[in-house]
Amino acid sequence: xxxxxxxxxxxxxxxxxxxxxxxxxxxxxxxxxxxxxxxxxxxxxxxxxxxxxxxxxxxxxxxxxxxxxxxxxxxxxxxxxxxxxxxxxxxxxxxxxxxxxxxxxxxxxxxxxxxxxxxxxxxxxxxxxxxxxxxxxxxxxxxxxxxxxxxxxxxxxxxxxxxxxxxxxxxxxxxxxxxxxxxxxxxxxxxxxxxxxxxxxxxxxxxxxxxxxxxxxxxxxxxxxxxxxxxxxxxxxxxxxxxxxxxxxxxxxxxxxxxxxxxxxxxxxxxxxxxxxxxxxxxxxxxxxxxxxx
Amino acid sequence: xxxxxxxxxxxxxxxxxxxxxxxxxxxxxxxxxxxxxxxxxxxxxxxxxxxxxxxxxxxxxxxxxxxxxxxxxxxxxxxxxxxxxxxxxxxxxxxxxxxxxxxxxxxxxxxxxxxxxxxxxxxxxxxxxxxxxxxxxxxxxxxxxxxxxxxxxxxxxxxxxxxxxxxxxxxxxxxxxxxxxxxxxxxxxxxxxxxxxxxxxxxxxxxxxxxxxxxxxxxxxxxxxxxxxxxxxxxxxxxxxxxxxxxxxxxxxxxxxxxxxxxxxxxxxxxxxxx
Numbered sequence: 001x002x003x004x005x006x007x008x009x010x011x012x013x014x015x016x017x018x019x020x021x022x023x024x025x026x027x028x029x030x031x032x033x034x035x036x037x038x039x040x041x042x043x044x045x046x047x048x049x050x051x052x053x054x055x056x057x058x059x060x061x062x063x064x065x066x067x068x069x070x071x072x073x074x075x076x077x078x079x080x081x082x083x084x085x086x087x088x089x090x091x092x093x094x095x096x097x098x099x100x101x102x103x104x105x106x107x108x109x110x111x112x113x114x115x116x117x118x119x120x121x122x123x124x125x126x127x128x129x130x131x132x133x134x135x136x137x138x139x140x141x142x143x144x145x146x147x148x149x150x151x152x153x154x155x156x157x158x159x160x161x162x163x164x165x166x167x168x169x170x171x172x173x174x175x176x177x178x179x180x181x182x183x184x185x186x187x188x189x190x191x192x193x194x195x196x197x198x199x200x201x202x203x204x205x206x207x208x209x210x211x212x213x214x215x216x217x218x219x220x221x222x223x224x225x226x227x228x229x230x231x232x233x234x235x236x237x238x239x240x241x242x243x244x245x246x247x248x249x250x251x252x253x254x255x256x257x258x259x260x261x262x263x264x265x266x267x268x269x270x271x272x273x274x275x276x277x278x279x280x281x282x283x284x285x286x287x288x289x290x291x292x293x294x
Numbered sequence: 295x296x297x298x299x300x301x302x303x304x305x306x307x308x309x310x311x312x313x314x315x316x317x318x319x320x321x322x323x324x325x326x327x328x329x330x331x332x333x334x335x336x337x338x339x340x341x342x343x344x345x346x347x348x349x350x351x352x353x354x355x356x357x358x359x360x361x362x363x364x365x366x367x368x369x370x371x372x373x374x375x376x377x378x379x380x381x382x383x384x385x386x387x388x389x390x391x392x393x394x395x396x397x398x399x400x401x402x403x404x405x406x407x408x409x410x411x412x413x414x415x416x417x418x419x420x421x422x423x424x425x426x427x428x429x430x431x432x433x434x435x436x437x438x439x440x441x442x443x444x445x446x447x448x449x450x451x452x453x454x455x456x457x458x459x460x461x462x463x464x465x466x467x468x469x470x471x472x473x474x475x476x477x478x479x480x481x482x483x484x485x486x487x488x489x490x491x492x493x494x495x496x497x498x499x500x501x502x503x504x505x506x507x508x509x510x511x512x513x514x515x516x517x518x519x520x521x522x523x524x525x526x527x528x529x530x531x532x533x534x535x536x537x538x539x540x541x542x543x544x545x546x547x548x549x550x551x552x553x554x555x556x557x558x559x560x561x562x563x564x565x566x567x568x569x
Contacts, residue, residue: 064483071490074502079349081503082356087348168324217334220341232342 039136044144051149062150065109069102069154070224073161089225092168093255095161101247103158104187106151112192115147115212119202126292139196139282153291169255183250183264186271190245191219193274196282203285219243238263245270306519310411311405317415321423332424335376339428342368342496343436357501363527364498366438371495371523373428377421377454378461378518380413384482386469395473406554410462417458423524429555449535453522456542460517461489470553473560494520514545 033039052058076098080091122142123130129140166172174182198215222243226234237244249263303309321328343365350361359367387407389395398405432438440448440546468485475481481508492515499510499520510516519539530538 061479061483064481064487067487068483068490071487071496074491075496078497078501078503082501083349083353086345087351089509211330214330214334214337217337224345229344233344 002217019168036136040140041143043136044140044147047147048149051147058150062153065151066153066157069106069157071101072098083162087225088226089228091170092165094224096165096169096255097225097251098223098245099158099161099163099165100184100187100251101158101219102161103155103184104191104246105157105219106153106158107184107188109151109154109192110148111188111224112143112195113148113151114142114144115192115195115199117146118142123202123289124292127213128289132289138286139279142167169254172254176254179250180254182268186268188248189271189275190242190267191216193271193276193278194241196275196278200278200282203288206232215241219246222246222248224248242270242274245274303404304402306404306407309407312403313408313411314415314418317412317417318419320412321416321419325423328420328423331376331420332427335373335428336431337373339369339432342372343432356559357498359498359529362439363529366527367498367523368424368496368548369377369432369436369438370429370526371498371519372419373425373432374519374522375493375495376424376428376452377417378458380416380458380462380465381461382409383412383465383469383472383485385409386466387472389481390473398565406466406557409466410459410550413457413462427501439527442524443528443532445523445532446528449539450522450526452494453525453539453542456546457518457522459546460514460542460549463546463553464489464514466553467549467556470556470560474563489515489518492516493518494523498524514549 033042076091076094079086080094084090086094104185122131128138134141195212195215199212201211218237218241221229221233221237226237226244226248229237233243234244245263245267249260250267252260253264304312346365346368347361349356350364354360356364386395388397401408433440441450465485468481472481492499492510492513494510494516495518499516500507502510511520517538521542525535525538
């Protein structure tokens with residue numbers, strides 16, 4: 001039996017909460033997830049719903065990002081309308097490399113936008129507390145929090161550029177077709193690895209700003225054939241911030257250039273190693289986290 | 295509430311002084327951002343310089359420009375974005391989103407003028423701590439071509455000031471538009487794109503092919519990077535330099551007037567969102 005004193009309070013709540021009829025509050029809840037993967041799926045789905053709630057904003061962002069990505073195309077078009085090649089690289093070749101870089105960058109922004117928010121939102125403002133309380137990997141949660149479906153069209157634009165470039169390229173073998181998704185996925189991993197490593201600095205250096213965007217800026221170099229740059233820049237892009245593995249090295253295989261075949265072949269290994277190392281660094285950094293207590 | 299000068303407002307000179315000072319303080323308060331801008335503009339300048347150096351391999355001239363002139367153009371055109379690049383649109387939409395625009399309108403100065411001078415203060419400080427250091431290292435290491443005549447410097451200075459006024463005028467309109475749209479994130483994206491393609495900060499606008507060229511040259515955005523960088527590389531002869539400057543001035547004034555009108559119109563329809 002319920003004590004009657006609770007009645008007024010319940011009525012007050014019913015004015016605030018939407019009317020759900022007679023159904024019990026948990027009626028639409030499908031029960032606890034059966035596996036870790038199921039939990040992640042449900043978490044990601046929930047975050048995607050949150051992002052889609054502002055439909056107009058979502059569309060404007062998607063269109064905006066798409067057009068920003070399209071600047072590159074205008075830029076290339078303008079240059080190649082005056083010169084036939086850049087150091088022996090034709091329009092279609094550069095377009096293919098650019099498209100591959102764009103596709104990897106688009107997918108990267110869909111999945112890893114959370115790297116940008118780490119410093120301010122999670123470490124300084126202490127939202128990491130909430131994340132750490134849940135029995136799921138903190139890194140994955142943060143990335144899912146910022147799932148950014150708006151940038152899927154950018155990835156498609158990149159694929160479109162690659163498709164367009166094919167008219168000036170030798171035709172692909174079956175092996176090349178099969179490896180294409182692998183190279184793309186590993187390109188995303190290289191980008192994510194390098195930037196995850198830099199974002200983990202945020203645990204040690206408490207600052208509003210973050211170096212992630214800055215390092216990302218350097219990835220603009222991966223849209224061009226690497227040998228048009230000076231030696232120091234080439235070494236930097238191969239050994240220090242290995243952005244040349246995102247698109248350029250694998251792309252050369254499709255362009256029929258043999259000079260970088262070895263580099264292209266090890267790209268998946270490099271990608272897994274870079275990302276693995278970065279995740280390890282990130283985990284080490286996480287130990288330095290001290291809640292601001294706010 | 296009217297956007298034009300009201301009774302009881304402080305005189306314009308006070309608005310200018312306080313606005314400029316506030317702008318400077320804001321830059322100095324966010325030093326880390328200034329450093330980030332310095333490094334990131336360096337990266338882009340280096341990228342564009344490398345690209346054009348490669349393009350000129352085995353060529354003397356591309357569309358009537360020598361390698362030295364072209365590399366100087368692309369570096370200068372990008373470096374000056376750190377001067378004129380304004381975030382007044384985001385500030386304005388932020389004040390609006392948080393409902394603080396109501397407080398801003400109570401202050402004893404003209405909102406439009408205040409923001410102009412505030413951004414001028416921002417630009418002046420950015421000039422000292424970001425733009426000039428960028429000029430120094432790129433000029434020294436990338437073998438840029440310094441102007442041959444002394445008068446190019448003051449003319450370039452005036453052109454920069456006008457470039458800033460155009461940039462501010464456009465950003466102001468974007469900010470005011472966000473009053474009605476309630477959200478400016480997507481709009482800010484579009485603004486960045488428009489400026490990236492149409493200002494000539496990446497590439498001289500006369501390199502655009504066919505149909506695009508006359509259109510981009512007729513728009514106000516060419517006054518942001520294209521005109522100052524062409525003045526710096528002395529592409530425009532001395533006796534004709536008043537023409538691009540006049541075009542810049544005309545656009546700056548036009549955007550200023552339209553900006554005031556737009557603000558007045560928006561304030562009539564404004565809905566102040568509670569805190």
